[in-house]
Amino acid sequence: MEASSSQLRTFGQTEINWDKLDKTKFYVVGAGIFTGVTLALYPVSVVKTRLQVASTDTVERSAFSVIRGILKTDGIPGLYRGFGTVITGAIPARVIFLTALETTKVAAFRMVEPFKFSEPTQAAIANGIAGMAASLFSQAVFVPIDVISQKLMVQGYSGHAKYNGGLDVARKVLKSDGIRGLYRGFGLSVMTYSPSSAVWWASYGSSQRVIWRFLGHGTDLKEAAPNPWTIVSVQAAGGIIAGATASCITTPLDTIKTRLQVMGHEKRPSTRQVVKTLIADDGWKGLYRGLGPRFFSMSAWGTSMILAYEYLKRLCVKDD
Template sequence: MEPTSSQTNPTEIDWDKLDKTKFYVVGAGIFSGLTVALYPISVVKTRLQIVTKDSVERNAFSVVRGLLKAEGVPGLYRGFGTVITGAVPARIIFLTALETTKVAAFKMVEPFKLSEATQAAIANGVAGMTASLFAQAVFVPIDVVSQRLMVQGYAGHTSYNGGVDVARKILKSDGIRGFYRGFGLSVMTYSPSSAVWWASYGSSQRVIWRLLGHGTENEDPSPSESTLILVQGAGGIIAGATASCITTPLDTIKTRLQVMGHEKRPTTRQVVRRLIADDGWQGFYRGLGPRFFSMSAWGTSMILAYEFLKRSCTKE
């Protein structure tokens, strides 16, 4: 049991209360729909992170305008087929690891008698980091292939005939290891990002519910649906803002490493030097706007969908 997890968070639903089959099937559909809606933001962010000081497209609006002019709406979905194929198994792995680890983490921190917000931050943070570590094994190869498709033909990058062609060329030049280029940086980027996101979300939920009177003697045992959505949405925005500001520099370096071809592969040090030479230290925050919007929009949409999914899949 998580005796403190539900005291000031009336939306908390434990893993053992969920219908797992329904959770996975319905969840796959919901998160696939979110991916369709938010994918263009990832394309724009990736493009911005690989621009040079001589590039014409140096902001999100010019990137979108260029893609629409050259390819129409399909240009905003470059690499989408590859991503959606890998996103479902990666998401299932992530959610399973997240929920099971969160239960164990709450039990571990309970004896320390910390505040509920602190307990939630630690347990959710540990769960978010662990889930991300497991999911990266599936997602990094998908990320490598999809990002090459996103930037193909742009600023001198190679053009491909779909995801299979990218995979074939990566295997030919680098072998299996090529699919895990930037894996270390991905783990360093996404695992802390996931930890920060879930820690921020978990702790902000407790704080907000406490401010609204839940967990006190005067609490309302059943908050309205609109209150649930507002509180969860606020938590998602806070979490997205915190995580994007902390992890954007590593994400920029990772993206550059993953999209470079075999013949001009840079080292991490060379990527860092090039970024500083082009734009100074602010170069590490290229794509911060789209990344911030992406993490906030994705995080808020995801958590609202996720909480709705958990409520829908609760066992009778």
């Protein structure tokens, strides 16, 4: 994965270079794997979104009460509102993201190698740059999908409008606001997801190095390769650390972005008005609405996605 010789010496036994992958197999198999992970974790996103848009008079103000309310009114399907829209848009967005991530990471490692930073620092910088770049490239596809799916997630909840599927949302948004309506919150999405992605990948890359060093794996090429379960455990731990770090830093921006994206065109608040409302309702902690589900979501998503991602790369290594 990494370009520098020192990084490859240390982690060549546990990581796979981008140029060693069968790209066609990587994208096709990856679409199936990531769809399965999304299916398993999607309800967490629905709960988080509902908590973030809840008004002061909403009875359901905790994750458990939101789940009970959804199950009572809509059953299990209620936890998957907007899922079809997300999957449709997630596949091209994921292709763009992963391609940009891997290609940028190679260039970033080459860029930072002359500075002779420690391995964890090099990994944090290179992975952070790659994560931010990948997020920026994928936002053009992701933001409209995010707008549509979030409106479906909260329809009929806390005074929000109801729709007949994703196409109905897109039609009504385009009718009322034009194409820019599908990009509401684009600036905040970039400000939220790009730093979040940078922090996530930086934390993931550096924490792995720290953990491997703690476990006593150095740069000796004659070392026996770690067993598969050790590799998976280190990757999972890195995913949890990365998710925890990113969620704590970026939740306020995510809360504001979500509120802007789900508001009807007749309300159309500014970013400042959204912040004032959140603070007036709950004080500064209002900016951290949904932190619990977001923390769980980013940790669970991050760990599941990174394990699926690393497994996918192992599956798609080219035959020598």
